[in-house]
Amino acid sequence: MDPILSFKNVGFRYDRSWAMRNLNLDIRPGELWGILGPNGSGKSTLLSVADGILAPQEGQVLLENIPMSSFTRLALAGKVAMVAQESYFRFSFSTLEVVLMGRFPHLKRFQFEGKKDIEVAFKALEATDCLEIAQRSIHELSGGEKQRVLIARALAQEPTIILLDESTSFLDLRYKKEIFDLIFSLTRERGVSVLVVSHDIDLSAQYCDRMVMLKGGRIHSTGVPADVITVSNIESVYGCQVIVDKNPAKGSPRVSLV
């Protein structure tokens, strides 16, 4: 299958030093990717480039085999959705209003949300367990609830690619699992490709098809979780001693600090 998103020798720098360089990556439809790496290794930069927010100075990113730079912002928003680490709302919107914001790329100027948009928003609210809080103000929600609302908004965009930037950090164990279950089913049932940046190595390893481990803006290793999460990789990238064994339930790699 043709990759839906591919990085061809991509380099990006904010100022003089490269935040990301020589990056080659092929994401296929329906794949769930985990992006690992220590702080400052270029994970968020990678997501921003994948979202078309940052334009690389070297190489190029292809979305559906078309250079990303040739898409308008509006067209990109209909294809790629980003769930940020956190979001602050200055003015009070209801949960439903926030989720309906995800319909922006599908509406024309002066157009109001119609039946289909409401239906999509409803399904997104249902999938993220947000129906009960649909009428509440975003200001009254807890960190975890807000995060789920942002994920619901990304679903309402009906994208083919979803990028999650540590979106599960604020969630408790149950919601972490539910969000991972949800994105896993999106990849399987709707063929959505998902890139997840997470510091939760074990959890990502349970769900991801493939992983990338970044170090200093370059790919240190990539492949299936069992190939990426190894003692030597983690020691050289994170600089700490670990034991890697198998998760007794799923058989995916499990990391324990020594």
Place this chain on the structure above:
Amino acid sequence: MNQMTLKNIKRPLSPVRVAYVSLILCLFLVLTMVFSLLLGTAEVRPDQLWRLFTGEPGVEKAVSLIVFKIRLPRIILAGIVGFSLSIGGLVFQALLRNPLADPFILGVSSGSAFGAVLGIILGLSYNLGIPFMSFAGALLTIYLILTVGRRKMGMESSTILLTGVIINAFFTAIIMFFIATATDDRLHSILFWLYGDLSQSNYSESALVAPIMLAAFVILYGFSRHLNLITAGEETAVQLGVDVERAKLICFLIVSLMVGLVVSFSGLIGFVGLIIPHLGRMVFGSDHRLLMPVSALGGAAFLVAADTLARTVISPGEVPVGVITAFIGAPFFIYLLKTRGSRWTRS
């Protein structure tokens, strides 16, 4: 529990609701205008007013003159000014993600004031010369903001704000210099202008300005969903498909032109652009598709009422309408800060 189902899920805002709310506010505005026509130093009775507007004979010439030549043009101008300043405040608050922004925050108004004061010093006419000078001052300021405040990264809110503060300070200094050197009769005119004054109004001004403001409103309304997203964060807005730089540039420009134009006829009338959008948000939520007509019509009604007070409280004398709006606006604003301040100061 109010568990939702696909059947009972109600969309937060429909075009019908926007039309319905706008219609009610329109009626409210007309009612305010009628009251304003009745109030004043000279007595105008409701039955006289009724006969004047239905064209029935039997009303004295003097009453007709007061209604059509003195009060009505002033009321119409007040409505247009309130409409524009309130929309300006609403849009700036959204663009700068700052609920304390008002339409004068970029310093466009101080440029207008500089032009107008220069016009008064030069002894130009109130009908043409002073508005012209004032609008030229506003255009000069807009040019300065766009060249100084806009960097290659685009229009960053804090840079824009800072540019506004500096431009404000500079023009205020020049105005103070003019005031220090002005003769007594000019001084009175300058001070009245600076506090906002609607007494120099006529139909031709309104006929010129009204269609421009309506066109500006329609263009801005086309950006109302963009503004919703921008208030949720510029980065979020970009991710959801808004061309933020373009939207900001167009909205900044249109509002600045609106404010510059309106100020050139009315002087600096504060607080309208601050309190009306806030009242709108308290009652109707944060969706700009509804807030735009609400602010525009509410601002119009508010300024008509405030100007009625301005010409009646010390009748037969007058106070500048800006004094009235500040008198009402400042306490209201303190109340807002006390009750909602904590949320605003977080970033």
